[in-house]
Amino acid sequence: MLTNRSLAMLRAVAAGRADLGAGSEPDLRVDGLPCCDQPAAHRLFHDGLVRPARPARPGHWTPAELTAAGELALGLPVAA
Template structure:
């Protein structure tokens, strides 16, 4: 994992990463949808993409290798 990324994650970050891992999220047009509803923190999805924890391709969101490692360590 890149040392310039998030060193600690918040409970909200962890919950969203778990939702992504469970297949409950879609990333579309820079917006993260959880269970079909916009994430309450509009900056969270783009930040997790920028930090390299979730993939930025439109469609079903999925964790990157760094995201999986961070979630496993949390």
């Protein structure tokens, strides 16, 4: 079950307002600011709800995007 905060983070990703830091525990930024709950951001990544939109080297940022599972979690239509 996702918390309201996690859902808000997913909505920010869906709106194109979020970036992921490259690495095994990617941090999340929203509107260029670090997310206040990085453990929740890590869970969204490891649970397969968000992913980097393109590859990035460690220490660099890349746009975040929803996976099909993330779209389902928000009740969005899943792209075929």
